[in-house]
Amino acid sequence: MDLDKRKMGLIRHGGHEPTEIQPGCLIGFYFAAHWVPTARNFLSKLIAAYTAINSSSKKFEIIFVSFDRNEDTFEAFSQEMPWLIVPYKNETLRIGLAKKFQISDSFHLVITTPLWKVISQNAIEDVKCKAAQSFDFWESISSNVKSYEESPYCEKGHLMGFIDQTFKKRCAYCKSEIIKGWTCLECKMSTCTICQEFYSNSASDEEFKLQCLHSHQMRHASKMNEYYMSRFLNSKYTCRTCNQLPDGNGLHCFSCIFDMCFVCAKIAYEKKLKKRCEKGHEITWTHELCAKIQEKFGKCEFRCEICGESYMGGGGYACQACEYYVCIPCVRKT
Template identity: 30%
Template sequence: MYEQLKTNGSNFEIVYVSSDEDLNAFNNYHALMPWLAIPFSDLETKKALNRKFDIEGIPCLVILQPNSNKDDATLHEGVELVYRYGVRAFPFTKERLENLLEEEREKHERQTLTNLITNHDRDYLLGHPSPKQVPVASMVGKTVGLYFSAQWCVPCVKFIPRLISIYQKIKQMLVKNGDQEDFEIVFVSNDRDQESFDSYFNTMPWLALPFGDPTVKELAKHFDVHGIPCLIIIGPDGKTVTKQGRNLINLYQENAYPFTEAKVELLEKQMDEEAKSLPRSVYHPGHRHELNLVSEGNGGGPFICCDCDEQGCGWAYQCLECGYEVHPKCVTTADRASTGQ
C-alpha cells in the first residue's frame, strides 16, 4: 500500500516507532521498511508517543491528518483499515471511511453465493477425489459453511474431527427427515503451500476453493476474518446467517443447523430449561475447587472451556476462586467417566 501511494504521488508517509529490544534488531527490521523511523536511541520520543496515543499493543498504526487541530484528525485503527481496505482507505478521513462502510453495506446486501466464491477465471470448487471439479451453480439454494482453516493451525487441527462429525450428522439428519434442503462446507485455505493444502484437504469430506485462489483473500476481507478456525454460515438465499458457526457447533453440535437466529433462540431457551435440572455446584475431575453453575446474566458470558478448549457462552460451571470455567456438558461427561456411569 505504501509503495503504491508513493508511486501515485499521494501525500503520505510512515514513521516507524520501534519496540525492538536492541539496536541490532532495530536495524535488521528497519532495513525491511521503505519508510522513516524514530532513532532507536531516542527513548524519550518513543515513550512520549506511546503515552500520547495510549498504545496498548502492537502492531499499531496511528493515522495523523494534516488538520491536526480537529477531533477526528487522529485515527488509531490504521492496521485494521489497511487490512480491510488496503490503498482504498487513503486518505483515512472520516468521509472516506463512511463511504467505504456504505460500500460494504451495499455489497453485503447484494451478496449471493455465486458472487462470493466464484471469479472470472473459475466457476467451480474442488471435490474428491482430486482434481474433481464441482460447479458452484450446484451449490445455490444450500446452506453453506465457509471454513477458514490451515494445517499449521493447532486449534484448527483440534477442531476438524468435531466439524467432520457434525457435518456428517447434519447430512444424515437431512436425509432421514426427507428434507429438500442440503448442507455443504467449503474449505477456505490459509495453508502455506500446495503440499500442505493437499494433505489437509484430503482429510475433509467436503469441497474447497483451490489453493492460492484470489477469492480466499477477498472472502477474508469481506467477512473481516482475523483468526482461524472460523466458520461462516451462508443461507440458501446467499446471505450471511452467522459468523459464529464454530461457536454454535461447539455449543449445540448438529442441533445448531440451520444456524439461524430463530434456531439459536430456541436452543438457548432449551438450554435454560435444562439448566434448571443441573446441580448448582459440582466438583470436576482435574480441578481442586468447587464449581458453581452460572448463567450469562450472572457471570457466565463468553468463555473458553478449560476442558475442551472451545468457546462457550450462556451457562457454565465456574470456579469463583480462580476463574476456571467449563461447559456443563463437559462436566457431566467427565463426572460420568470418572464414576464409571
C-alpha cells in the first residue's frame, strides 16, 4: 500500500479545499455504505465532530472508503461529506485499505497517526459518546503510538489498537492492569506494551512444534531475562523441564508464562527413550504430564523414578498406565 497521499487520487466534493492531507493531521478512515442504516444515522454526528475539531485549524482529516453497491448510491451518500473520498472507481485502493485495516463489516471508523499507525480500531463509539472531544483522547494517546514502527498484531493476525488505563483492561499474558497497551476487538484480548513487544519479537516454533503443559503452542523467544526483569523485576526464570536457569533463549508460552530451554526442547523433540516401565510399556514424551497429574491428584508435579527429583509444572517421559515418570535430565544421560 502506497503511503504517499499525493498518489492516492483522493477527491473532495465542492473543490474548495485541497485533496491532500495536511502534515501532522490525525486521520480517520471511515468505511461505510448508504445501505447500512446505522451508517446513514451516524453521518451527521461525524460531520458535526469533524467540523468542530477543525474549527480553528486543520488537525483532523477523514478519508471515506465506500462499501456501496453501485456508483449512484456512492455519489448520493458522499455528496454532503466535507472530507476526502476514495473515488468509487478506484476499487483497488478501496479493497486495499479494507485489507490493511482488516475491516470485516460495512460500518467502521479507524483512527490513525499521520503515518497510519492505528490509535483506535473502531472509534464510532468515541464519536457517539464524546463527539468532538474524542479528538483530545485520540491526540493524547497518539504520542504513545508514535514510538512504535507499526501497530502490532494479535496471535491470530488481527491489527490491534492502542489503549491506556482508562479502558480498565488486564494483560492476557502477565495478568497485570494495563497502563499502556494494545487491544484486539476481534479476539477481545488486550496486552500491555511490555508483553506485546516481547510477543512481537518472538517467532512461531517451526523447529520443534512443542506445546506447554496446557497444550498451547510455544514460541521461539530471546532476551527472556530482560523480559522477566522489566515485567516481574526478576531476571531469573526456570526451565520447567530441567529446573535449570536458561541463558535467556528458548521456548515460551505466553498464555501460561511457561518456559523451556532449547536443550530440553531438542531432547523432547528428537530423543526416543529406550527404557520401559516395570511392565515393559514404552515411555514417551508427554508435554501435559503435570496437568494430567494435577487433574487426577490435585498436585501439578511429578517425581522422576530414576533420580527421585520432583518437577513442577513441566513435561516428562511417562507411562501413563503405570504412572511411571522420567525427567529430561535423566533422559539426557541415556
